[in-house]
Amino acid sequence: MPTRSPTLEGEFARALRDPDLPLPGGVIAHTSLRPQKRFAVYRNNVMVGLIGALEARFPATKRIVGADFFTASARIFASAHPPHSPLMMTYGDAFPDFLATFEPAAELPYLADVARLEAARTRAYHAADARPLEPAALAGVEPEALAGLRFVLHPSVEIVASAFPVVAIWAMNGGESEFAELTDWRGEDALISRPMLDVEVRRMPAGARTFLQALGAGQPLGAAAEAALASSPEFDLTINLAALLGGGLAIAVINEALEDS
Amino acid sequence: MTTKTQLTAASLAGALATALALVATNASAGPVAPRPSMDKCYGVAMKGQNDCAAGAGTTCAGTSKADYQRNRWKYVAKGTCESITTPEGQGSLSSS
Secondary structure (H helix, E strand, O other): OOOOHHHHHHHHHHHHHOOOOOOOOOOOOOOOOOOHHHHHHHHHHHHHHHHHHHHHHOHHHHHHHOHHHHHHHHHHHHHHOOOOOOOHHHOOOOHHHHHHOOHHHOOOOOHHHHHHHHHHHHHHHHOOOOOOOOHHHHOOOOHHHHOOOEEEEOOOOEEEEOOOOHHHHHHHHOOOOOOOOOOOOOOOEEEEEOOOOOOEEEEOOOOHHHHHHHHHOOOOHHHHHHHHHHHOOOOOHHHHHHHHHHOOOEEEEEOHHHHHO | OOOOOOOOHHHHHHHHHHHHHHHHHOHHHOOOOOOOOHHHHHHHHHOOOOOOOOOOOOOOOOOOHHHHOOOOOOOOOOOHHHHOEEOOEEOOOOOO
């Protein structure tokens, strides 16, 4: 058995994805020695299950293109990307990249970014729980030590940078806001986080992405703020600190000046 | 002379003090308190994805190769994309 099993499994898996392949060897039923129809039902259910998982994870994407288009796209994706995990909540991490190069969707260049935002929301939902840093933890820090502070970001934090108004488009199609004309068509960076139980999506102000990415990479506060200012002169440190502390984006602060002394 | 902006300890401290005051006075800036949410239902629903009876289209009725055709669909998006106004005009995905 150990020598035969990999071949059998490989043949079975390939036949699940390709209806043109013959019934895998060794598949029999009590009603038939070659249960073609039964295998087709099983194959179809596998495919429908994968499509259903994508539908559940990408509702706004589906709403933008409609059910028929979405199902057909999902089927093509699922045929080429079998799941690597039995956890269906993680299925479809590669779906946004697939949409970005999917020619029938080329007229909707923002579609892949909306899907990226939705994928990030699911990851944030299932990210580890962590208690946000209390703002009061910073109240007593000496002014000279502030520039050297490092922060540990919440494990749910993700950023989706987009050349399109991705937050507005997602919000309208995700049932978060009413449909309205997008008069200000400009790129938006989306911040996805889950400080408590609810996944939150925010539009990031100018320079905020650079700031948060720098902090997330372990840079001290002073260097992160300077990098953000260099990326955008409109960067507002006060608003960003308020978002960091008030939005529960950090879970710990490291004051090296204190530890060295 | 470098173009890099140097932040002084005083300006950092000022920004932090204002931010802490903002956070303290503006309750809406804080994380939303735990409450039953749509996302909870979402999480539960995901468990049923592989279920044969998960919804329309997932019945165990005999479906064969004919139901599995991959390329016989029209490249038309019938969703809300047409209500999104882009600088190039209304979105549409007509196959024309």
